[in-house]
Amino acid sequence: MIMSEEKKKKIEESSEIEKILESSRRDFIKKAGIAGAAVLAGGAAIYSGFRHEKAKNPGNMIKVLTQDNRLVEIPADQVKGYKPGTEVFTSRGREGIKGKKWVMVIDLSKCRNARKCIQACQGAHHLRPYEYHINTLVMQESENTPVFYMPKPCQHCDNPPCVSVCPVDATFKRQDGPVLIDNERCIGCRFCMAACPYSARMFHWQEPKDAIADAGLTYNIELNVPQKRGTISKCLFSSDRLRENLLPYCVSACPNGVYWFGDENEDAVTNGTTKETISFRELLKKSGGYRLMPELGTKPRVYYLPPKNRLFDVDDEDLKKLNKSV
Amino acid sequence: MKNEINNGHLESVASDILRPVRINNKGFILWMGFLFTLLALCLYAYTTQLRKGLIVTGLRDYTSWGMYIANFVFFVATSLVGMLISSIFGLSGAKWIKPIARIAEIIAIGFAAVAGLVIISDMGRPERLPFVFMYGRVQSPILWDVTVVTTYFVLSLLLWFFPMIPDLAIGKSRLPGRPGFLVKAYEILSFKWMHQKEQYKILLKAVRILMILVIPTAFAIHTVTSWLFAVTLRAGWDSTIFGPYFISGAFVSGTSALIIAMYFFRTNYRLEKYISQEQFDKIGKVLILVSVLYLYFNLNEFLVPAYKMKKFDAIHLHELFSGKDAMLFWGIQIVGLIIPVILLLIRRLRRPLPMMVISLFVFAASWLKRFIIVVPPQSHPFLPMQHVPSEWYVYKPTITEAAITLGTFILALLIITILSKLFPVVPIWEMAEEENETMVTVVEQK
Numbered sequence: 001m002i003m004s005e006e007k008k009k010k011i012e013e014s015s016e017i018e019k020i021l022e023s024s025r026r027d028f029i030k031k032a033g034i035a036g037a038a039v040l041a042g043g044a045a046i047y048s049g050f051r052h053e054k055a056k057n058p059g060n061m062i063k064v065l066t067q068d069n070r071l072v073e074i075p076a077d078q079v080k081g082y083k084p085g086t087e088v089f090t091s092r093g094r095e096g097i098k099g100k101k102w103v104m105v106i107d108l109s110k111c112r113n114a115r116k117c118i119q120a121c122q123g124a125h126h127l128r129p130y131e132y133h134i135n136t137l138v139m140q141e142s143e144n145t146p147v148f149y150m151p152k153p154c155q156h157c158d159n160p161p162c163v164s165v166c167p168v169d170a171t172f173k174r175q176d177g178p179v180l181i182d183n184e185r186c187i188g189c190r191f192c193m194a195a196c197p198y199s200a201r202m203f204h205w206q207e208p209k210d211a212i213a214d215a216g217l218t219y220n221i222e223l224n225v226p227q228k229r230g231t232i233s234k235c236l237f238s239s240d241r242l243r244e245n246l247l248p249y250c251v252s253a254c255p256n257g258v259y260w261f262g263d264e265n266e267d268a269v270t271n272g273t274t275k276e277t278i279s280f281r282e283l284l285k286k287s288g289g290y291r292l293m294p295e296l297g298t299k300p301r302v303y304y305l306p307p308k309n310r311l312f313d314v315d316d317e318d319l320k321k322l323n324k325s326v
Numbered sequence: 327m328k329n330e331i332n333n334g335h336l337e338s339v340a341s342d343i344l345r346p347v348r349i350n351n352k353g354f355i356l357w358m359g360f361l362f363t364l365l366a367l368c369l370y371a372y373t374t375q376l377r378k379g380l381i382v383t384g385l386r387d388y389t390s391w392g393m394y395i396a397n398f399v400f401f402v403a404t405s406l407v408g409m410l411i412s413s414i415f416g417l418s419g420a421k422w423i424k425p426i427a428r429i430a431e432i433i434a435i436g437f438a439a440v441a442g443l444v445i446i447s448d449m450g451r452p453e454r455l456p457f458v459f460m461y462g463r464v465q466s467p468i469l470w471d472v473t474v475v476t477t478y479f480v481l482s483l484l485l486w487f488f489p490m491i492p493d494l495a496i497g498k499s500r501l502p503g504r505p506g507f508l509v510k511a512y513e514i515l516s517f518k519w520m521h522q523k524e525q526y527k528i529l530l531k532a533v534r535i536l537m538i539l540v541i542p543t544a545f546a547i548h549t550v551t552s553w554l555f556a557v558t559l560r561a562g563w564d565s566t567i568f569g570p571y572f573i574s575g576a577f578v579s580g581t582s583a584l585i586i587a588m589y590f591f592r593t594n595y596r597l598e599k600y601i602s603q604e605q606f607d608k609i610g611k612v613l614i615l616v617s618v619l620y621l622y623f624n625l626n627e628f629l630v631p632a633y634k635m636k637k638f639d640a641i642h643l644h645e646l647f648s649g650k651d652a653m654l655f656w657g658i659q660i661v662g663l664i665i666p667v668i669l670l671l672i673r674r675l676r677r678p679l680p681m682m683v684i685s686l687f688v689f690a691a692s693w694l695k696r697f698i699i700v701v702p703p704q705s706h707p708f709l710p711m712q713h714v715p716s717e718w719y720v721y722k723p724t725i726t727e728a729a730i731t732l733g734t735f736i737l738a739l740l741i742i743t744i745l746s747k748l749f750p751v752v753p754i755w756e757m758a759e760e761e762n763e764t765m766v767t768v769v770e771q772k
Binding site for chain 1: 379455458
């Protein structure tokens, strides 16, 4: 991987792996000395002395792999868990993962409205049962055409109407495809909701479900947690999972093999249920993939495979819902 | 031009117009007390919204813009009357507007100023308002709106103030028994005006420039406001004529507001001599003109999509024409637009009282029209609404929401009251000049 010095620095800062304190032993003594003398003369000095003694023990060294693939040995007790702050999450979250173009393919012939995707999503994003980043709808295109279930996440449009209208750059399009929302920036004008033809966005009209429990959490823009009252929330393509090379929450949770997810640049998508990986373009070609309302010119990154050869029928209750909603 | 001074005439005009300029009479104190009490209640409603969030409104994920946004559009619309009267009629040389131009500007100031607050009432995070200036992105119509509404407010303020400078100079020595601060304010704000020919020349030139500048600004504020909707893909908003449709509608609501204000000032300030039958007759004709223009745009806005009945347009139009919004839709068109036009065509009805009553209907219908423009297109999105609480399907405004909306009207009324109570509502020098056929050039009397 080739990257600029600046990028390297950023990634270095932001690594979630254990960060290594590379200070030498001498540095360490110096630091400990200053800290001890300056502030907590007594206790701190004893404490650092103790740590110093421990560090001298050669048996307590461990080997770690640095960011640039060097194997180094450091004292075990100098390894600290590294927690990135909101600014780190936000700067890397706004940038995205270089070289990727995430796509999702939803196979409508497989969906039987298990709603596991919705539950997994709501669990991850701390939402109430009626607050959706992804919702499964009962659909019928026209009178004599079949009724089917359609999971509807944010379409992560390449020409996103929501992003154009945002007055403060709170919602934005990333280089790797997802459209994200920064709830530290959102002013709650809801212009993006008005602009979205897929009704993919939700608003926190009241205190979010876990507002109290989440109070101390560092805001992660890729997870949009903690959620915030008076701001927009939406499907994020599980950008936090993508950063860890994992499939999105909804994709992994599906029991019916509905979701394929992957990288358009690599031309590979993986099924969340079977874990089978195949060619993205082949899949679309073979099964007649399409996008929702392409006439609007929004260019979604979510593709659908038509609901053909379905082996099960739509629930009666859901049929009623369909009639009510039209 | 001769320095003709008809002091006797000026004195009578000045005393007529300055008579209501007082703040210690019972009526005024009661009125202000009433406004402030109501405002306090409305502010309380707003504090509950601040505390609990927008959950206190009837807004939910599908209809996420409701009464507040409709109210915002209405306020921007009504403020356009300043430009219509001062600039369009003023620049065309219409003399009959002189006594009412300042009232139109006061309405413009009041409504434009409060429009900004109305939009804040809709924000989920009002404390982040500065973000609009810190992180503003030019491609968002909200930025355009903020810019032009502010500009329009400032221009309207200047258009109200500049032509008033000679009046302040006339007034500063003719306000016996008024509080000292008011006289002092007149003295400071009149900038030592000497009533020189040269000064009038400069003043008229400045006002003329402002009158020209305010035209594109006024068109911009309401066109941009219409684009908040027209730039989206929703059926019912996705229209190419939204700009002129909104502007013509704005003239209707603004003119009706002006007529109501004219009636009030005429009777309460006893200005029958200045805001006379002629003014009512002419402004009545203006209301006919703008209403017919608005009807024409309505015809285009509804008939053309109704002829084609595209899938989503059809759902929207059926709701309006014969569905759950039909009563409101036809009520607004008939009671708020067609019947007023017919009535105003009758000369006998173009008199102060009947016109005021007609205008009340037009004014109320104009507000409801904004509601019907904003709300219904959101209740039938492209993808069906499912698996949400049943009260999310239909938007029902709450009492809190209504109280906050009422509060914005109270605020506008407060601004209008203060401006019209502390300063002359009819230009004294223009009225004195009117009948004299000469520029008033008064040497200040000590």
